[in-house]
Amino acid sequence: MFGRKKDADRAGSTSVTAQAPLPERGAPGAPPAPRQTAGKGRPTPSRKEQEAARRRPLVPEDRKAAKAQSREAAREQRLRAQAGMAAGDERFLGPRDKGPQRRFARDWVDSRFNVAEYLMVVAVLALFILFFPNQYVATYGVYAIWALMVLGAVDAVLTTGRMKKVLQAKFGSVEPGVRWYAAMRSFTMRRLRMPKPQVARGQRPS
Incomplete structure (x- = not known):
């Protein structure tokens, strides 16, 4: 008897609990609403598309x-x-040509006639003179080359000497190697100089 009563009470409490209404959302004691995840804004690629993307070559096709x-x-x-x-x-410009003093040295050399710049032309002519049948003509041709080399060296020394004084007055000091840089440029034909001359002959460098 007592066992049947306990079973009946248990069944009754279960039915009452099942029929009790659930509290509304937002009310005290109500379960929290499920969190909604924001969409990606694009469809999820299929497995076939993912495999094709992985197989795509890193280098261009063509x-x-x-x-x-x-x-x-x-x-x-x-x-x-x-x-x-x-x-x-x-x-x-490379390190050899950079700087305001080297630019001034280039303009200084390019603004005047230099004896040494014609040395290459005379040397080419001397090659033909050396094979001249007359020995005296060949000998004089060699003397002419040597004379031009000496004149070119003297002209370069005098030119760079005057340039050094102007550089000291303009910049306060002269960087090492600038005078040699100008001398080597004076031995190069004007049309072969690099950088190209930016001043005309007779124009005063600034």
């Missing part, structure tokens, strides 16, 4: 076109650097 494009870009950069160096742009 290697020949990519290589040609790379060569063209390198060529344009090289031409731009050569043009900048010829114009005396400091961004493209």
Whole structure:
């Protein structure tokens, strides 16, 4: 008897609990609302698309076109650097040509006639004179080359000496190697000088 009563009470409490209404959302004691996740804004790629993306090559498909494009870009950069160096742009000059004093030295040499710049022309002519049938003509040709070399050296010493005084007055001091730099430029033909001359002959350098 007592066992049946306990079973009946248990069944009754269970039915009451099942029929009790759930509290509304937001009310005290109500369970929290499930958190909603924000969408990605794009559909999830399929497995086939993911595998295709992983198999995509790291290098471009048309290697020949990519290589040609790379060569063209390198060529344009090289031409731009050569043009900048010829114009005396400091961004493209090497350590040997950089600096305001070396720019002034270039303008100083380029603004005048230099005896040594014709040495190369005379040397080429002397090669033909050396094979001249007349021995006296060949001998005099060698003497002419030596005389031009001596005159060119004397002219370079005098030119750089005057330039050094102007540099000291303009900059306060002379950097090491600037005088030798100007002398070597005076021994180069004007059209072969690099950077290209930026002043005309007879024009006073600034």
